[in-house]
Amino acid sequence: MTTKAEFLGRIREQVRRTPARFSASSARRPEHPAAEAETIRRELAERWPETLDAFRREFESVGGVFYEVASVDMVPATVARIAHGREARELVTWHASAIGADLTQALEARGLDVHQMPAAEPVAVAERERLRTIAARADLGLTGVDLAIAETGTLVLVSGAGRPRSTSLLPPCHIAVFDRTALVESLRQVGVLLEAWHGDGTPPARGAVINFITGPSRTADIELTLTRGVHGPKEVHAVFVEQGIRG
Numbered sequence: 001m002t003t004k005a006e007f008l009g010r011i012r013e014q015v016r017r018t019p020a021r022f023s024a025s026s027a028r029r030p031e032h033p034a035a036e037a038e039t040i041r042r043e044l045a046e047r048w049p050e051t052l053d054a055f056r057r058e059f060e061s062v063g064g065v066f067y068e069v070a071s072v073d074m075v076p077a078t079v080a081r082i083a084h085g086r087e088a089r090e091l092v093t094w095h096a097s098a099i100g101a102d103l104t105q106a107l108e109a110r111g112l113d114v115h116q117m118p119a120a121e122p123v124a125v126a127e128r129e130r131l132r133t134i135a136a137r138a139d140l141g142l143t144g145v146d147l148a149i150a151e152t153g154t155l156v157l158v159s160g161a162g163r164p165r166s167t168s169l170l171p172p173c174h175i176a177v178f179d180r181t182a183l184v185e186s187l188r189q190v191g192v193l194l195e196a197w198h199g200d201g202t203p204p205a206r207g208a209v210i211n212f213i214t215g216p217s218r219t220a221d222i223e224l225t226l227t228r229g230v231h232g233p234k235e236v237h238a239v240f241v242e243q244g245i246r247g
Contacts, residue, residue, distance in 0.1 A: 065236070082237055091141070175237045
């Protein structure tokens with residue numbers, strides 16, 4: 001039997017062997033979040049290619065699969081290739097208004113059975129349960145992205161009407177579509193944007209949860225044996241649209 005001292009010793013040893021990915025410190029709370037957020041957006045508009053390169057490197061380093069397409073019209077073909085490579089047929093997707101484009105017809109034309117989430121939050125308990133059942137049995141979950149953090153390769157998704165968290169968490173394969181407007185460089189910038197959303201700004205949605213997704217789901221037991229897909233998708237794919245999603 002492993003003793004408490006041995007268990008903590010193993011953790012210390014693993015931490016010692018893992019080099020720090022970046023320096024971290026507490027960030028100050030912005031006095032004027034909306035103004036600081038606007039400055040961040042303006043600066044990122046000039047250096048988004050470097051930010052995207054950094055995101056791709058980090059995203060791939062944590063087990064994500066990255067794609068880059070010229071226009072949103074090319075997204076269905078990329079999704080179909082991912083699906084066909086896994087013999088997947090059933091796909092659940094955020095509502096078109098939440099993603100920024102209606103891809104349902106194009107996906108169905110490529111042989112996928114598509115279930116689009118409703119634009120409004122269902123009131124009836126039975127309907128909410130039905131939608132969760134669809135998400136749980138789906139092979140693929142297709143979502144948009146509210147923020148893509150280059151520093152850690154993390155996708156940030158805000159839940160809400162038309163964009164339930166079950167879409168990204170229940171299917172074994174999550175596909176996220178985003179453009180340069182979602183890119184940020186650091187967790188510090190994310191903090192400013194969150195303050196702006198919930199202070200004097202407007203969040204992307206008014207749901208109960210903000211998910212930070214860094215690669216596929218990973219779970220390690222007490223013996224540090226790593227398993228994917230226990231508490232979320234086994235695969236996470238990110239599709240970047242060069243010309244923008246909303247045109």
